[in-house]
Amino acid sequence: MKIHKHVFLSLFALLCTAASALVFIAHAKNNAAGWVENWDVMTSPYFIQIAPGESLIFPNVSDAQAQDGKSLELRLAAGSHPGPGGGPEIETNKQIGYGTYATRLKTADCSGQPNAGVVTGYFVYFNDGSDANGNGLPDNVEIDFEWLCAEPQTIYLTMWTDYRDSDEAHKRVGRAINLQSGEILYSCYFESFGACQPLSGIENQPTTLAARPAYASDSAYYVYGFDWSADRVTWWMKDPTSGQRIVLWDYQGSTRIPPAPAYYMTNVWHTAGWTPPGNPAATEQPTAPVSIWVDWTRYEPPGNSLFLPLIRR
Ligand SMILES: *[C@@H]1O[C@H](CO)[C@@H](O)[C@H](O)[C@H]1NC(C)=O
Numbered sequence: 368m369k370i371h372k373h374v375f376l377s378l379f380a381l382l383c384t385a386a387s388a389l390v391f392i393a394h395a396k397n398n399a400a401g402w403v404e405n406w407d408v409m410t411s412p413y414f415i416q417i418a419p420g421e422s423l424i425f426p427n428v429s430d431a432q433a434q435d436g437k438s439l440e441l442r443l444a445a446g447s448h449p450g451p452g453g454g455p456e457i458e459t460n461k462q463i464g465y466g467t468y469a470t471r472l473k474t475a476d477c478s479g480q481p482n483a484g485v486v487t488g489y490f491v492y493f494n495d496g497s498d499a500n501g502n503g504l505p506d507n508v509e510i511d512f513e514w515l516c517a518e519p520q521t522i523y524l525t526m527w528t529d530y531r532d533s534d535e536a537h538k539r540v541g542r543a544i545n546l547q548s549g550e551i552l553y554s555c556y557f558e559s560f561g562a563c564q565p566l567s568g569i570e571n572q573p574t575t576l577a578a579r580p581a582y583a584s585d586s587a588y589y590v591y592g593f594d595w596s597a598d599r600v601t602w603w604m605k606d607p608t609s610g611q612r613i614v615l616w617d618y619q620g621s622t623r624i625p626p627a628p629a630y631y632m633t634n635v636w637h638t639a640g641w642t643p644p645g646n647p648a649a650t651e652q653p654t655a656p657v658s659i660w661v662d663w664t665r666y667e668p669p670g671n672s673l674f675l676p677l678i679r680r
Contacts, residue, residue: 403665406439414457414631414664420444422455423656430660432588434471439661443475443485445653447637451488454636457664462493464627466669469592471662475635476585477516477653484638484650485516487584487659489591493629494530504529504536508625510600512591515641516657517649519585520547524602524616528625535560540570540623542616549578552644554616556623569619576615588662596669600624631666635659 404411406426416424421444430438441455474487490511498505507530513523522544530537536559543552554571555563565571582589590605602615618624635657642649 401665401667401671403663405435405437405663406661407435407437411457413459415460416455416457418455419453420447422447422453424455424457428660430662432473433660433662435662437662440658441633441635441661442656442658443635443637443653445655447653449484449637449639449652451486451634451636454634456632456634457661459631462628462630463491463666464629464668465596467592467594467665467667467671468631469590469665469667470633471588471590472584472633473586473588473660473662474514474519474584475516475657475659476519477657478585480651480654481517482646482649482651483516483653483657484640484642485653485657486634486636486638486641487514487516488512488632488634488636490633491595491629491631498529500528502529502538504531504538506625507537508627508629509539510593510595510625510629512593512602514584515638515643515649516585517646518545518643519583521545521552521643521645522584522615526600526618526623526625528623538623540566540618542566542571544576544615546576546579546582546615549576551576570623572617572619573614576613579613588660592665595624595627597621597624597626631664633659633661633664 402413404413409426418424423442425440428438428440429436443454447453470489472489475485477483477485488511493508494505496505500506507527509527511525525539525541527537527539538558540556542554545552553563554566556566589607592603594601598621599619601617603612606613637652639650
């Protein structure tokens with residue numbers, strides 16, 4: 368009996384040592400590169416804050432709906448000029464690459480002005496005008512989640528490899544989803560803001576989505592994210608009840624995925640020309656300030672789980 372107990376205790380101690388060594392290795396590896404910004408600070412070590420014109424940015428705002436009671440408010444001013452440059456944004460102070468990106472976000476609420484044209488964007492972006500792949504168009508590294516405030520149940524997912532400002536010639540794939548109804552509005556490859564070339568096969572998965580009648584991006588925080596690698600980009604969100612991943616678009620293919628790295632950004636801006644299918648009149652300049660809310664913003668390099676513990680800074 369005594370021997371058995373002794374052997375058992377030794378084995379137990381050995382297992383504990385091994386387990387804590389593994390935990391230590393996993394933890395150390397993860398902490399080396401993954402991070403989360405909880406926005407309970409005035410200046411982030413990861414992000415710069417850009418607020419043009421009358422736009423305002425408020426970090427460390429008390430918010431009972433935020434998981435830590437604090438969030439970041441990006442406030443687009445009334446009368447803002449059209450285009451992303453006319454609105455407030457956060458942008459990483461360096462480019463980052465492949466990996467998992469996630470945020471907990473509440474989009475612009477235009478219920479007070481139903482025809483306002485306002486875009487909420489959560490994305491990575493880089494375009495310095497160079498054409499490394501030599502296809503005749505400037506390379507444009509960009510993977511987007513976007514919402515138009517006039518139709519907060521619709522999510523626009525887009526991935527760009529090329530974009531030329533002068534004539535808007537480009538190469539991109541895009542999918543739009545009305546998540547309330549579960550309808551996939553389109554999944555296309557585009558070379559202009561015109562004709563859709565429908566995607567199929569591994570570029571167009573999943574082909575159906577469940578209806579989520581309660582979904583409205585402007586009425587509650589949701590966790591959104593994407594996994595970016597050289598041959599696969601998966602856009603997903605978390606089911607607010609179960610915490611399970613809802614895969615919105617699992618794109619595979621090699622030629623239409625932009626190479627890393629890029630800046631990691633979130634913004635809100637006025638559009639005078641991009642309208643949702645259900646409201647072609649939604650082009651108005653906002654007549655009152657419109658805000659988006661970011662509870663946290665996270666990045667994990669390839670191979671890291673989104674669910675490992677983190678040390679923020
Ligand atoms: C954040 O806000 C709290 C009040 O809610 C304040 O006590 C704290 O000092 C603020 N933090 C910073 C970094 O300003």
